[in-house]
Amino acid sequence: MKKQFRFGTWLALTMALVLLLAACGNKNNNNGASSGSASASPSASASEPASPSASDAGGDAEALKGKKIALIMRLNTGTFSAQYVDGVKKQVEKFGGQLTVIPSDNKLDVMATNLDAAVTQKYDGILLDHGDAGALTAGVDKAIAAGIPVVAFDSGLTNAGVTSIAQNDQKMAEQTLEALSKDSGGKGTIVKIWVAGFPPMESRQIAYKAFLDANPDIKELAAFGTADGAQLDAQTRTEAILKQYPEKGSITAIWAAWDEFAKGAANAVKQAGRDEIKIYGIDLSDEDLALIQDPTSPWVASAAVDPASIGQVQVRYLYQKLHGDETPPTVQLDSVYVSRDALPTDKKVTTADLSQYVDGWGASDTGNTDYLKALEQSVGAK
Structure with a gap:
């Protein structure tokens, strides 16, 4: 009888030990699956987000390539407009996009119609130049509702979700x-x-x-x-x-x-x-x-303000929106005063080299980000 009791006790202890080891093994396997997951733990993500790596920026850059952008202009007259358009075009190309310039012959009703058409044609992003809030507010709201980001230059727009670029x-x-x-x-x-x-x-x-x-x-x-x-x-x-x-x-x-x-x-x-x-x-x-x-x-x-630089800054904020960033409602660009007295008398000066004679003139880094720089490098490498 004592032997039978000892054997039963030993058997019970052995089974308990086996169950305990099995439970430990399952616990260790679960921990291993959690540490190998791509998502961070709730405590880690809530405390301090990790800084984006170069590979993250590269991934963002690839997703922004090939965008179709519409530039809708109230009027496209004079050399200032020509240099502004050139700045927009070159920046879109540097981002691997395609630009369509749509002039409106200084007619706000035509500009509003062009805006509606750009929404219908499902451009990825819309740029506006010298519009008017009374004529364009409804069309801009349609674009935003359709998920098409809008950045305007000198247009007086206050629609939610729009970034307005203006000179001071x-x-x-x-x-x-x-x-x-x-x-x-x-x-x-x-x-x-x-x-x-x-x-x-x-x-x-x-x-x-x-x-x-x-x-x-x-x-x-x-x-x-x-x-x-x-x-x-x-x-x-x-x-x-x-x-x-x-x-x-x-x-x-x-x-x-x-x-x-x-x-x-x-x-x-x-x-x-x-x-x-x-x-x-x-x-x-x-x-x-x-x-x-x-x-x-x-x-x-x-x-x-350098007209080409205005175009570049406007495009950058549009691409920030395409990236999903929250952009400011207004961006104001400071001007410089250029007088004859500040310029040389023995050579012709252009806007490209004006910064040598006038402080504050020239290319601006406003609106640039690490992923946009990576995008330029990626497009330029091909």
Whole structure:
């Protein structure tokens, strides 16, 4: 009986030991499966996210290639627009994408129709240039609802999900008007060439009005301007003003709120031999720089942001959206003041080398990210 009891006890202990070992083995196997998983544990992911590696950036880059981008423009006129479009095109190409430029002949209803068509055609991303909130808000909402990201330049849009790129338009107006006041000794009569209905123009007008209020000895003699045939219209109407005020000294300066206006006015003033009149403009292109450098030209200075750089920054924020990043609602680009006095007299300067003479001009890294740099490298390597 004792032997039978001892045997039963031994057997029970043996079975318990076997079950215990089996349980330990299962526990170890489960731990092994957890440590080999690709996802981090909840505690690790909640504490501090891992920094993206080079391979992560490379994967992001591959996913962003081949995007179809639409650039919808209100108008595509002048050398500033040409250099802006060139900046957009080159940046899209560097990201391995395809750009379609869609001008709208300075007609907001046509621009709105073009926007609707781009949504219907399912472009991967949409860029807008010099639009208007009243005309485009509904179309932009359609694009966002369809999952198509939108980044606008100088369009005054406030739709949720849109990033609006803008030059510091009030600052540009202030820079040129302050120079005008300084050069004229704070007194004189001026002509304003400006056009309503464009968000950047409206912002520049705010600074202009404040300038007149702060400088009572500077009087506005005339104001005009149109976006249709801007340069020729500015030239024709400046010629008429010069005939209306033929006496030298009757017009101190012309303030042109767009470089197309400045070019037209400069032609008229130069042909009339009114070398006492100085012109101060806004925006800058290679053609504009040549006129400012010309000692016989009345156009002496301009405030601007590099137009190609604007296009590059706009594309970067669009690709951030395509990547799924949350981008800021507004991005403002600071301008620089470029005067003839700052430029060499023995060589021609272009926007490509202007940074050698004017601090703050040139390519901007705004909107760039590690994965966008990796994308450029990946596209460039092929």
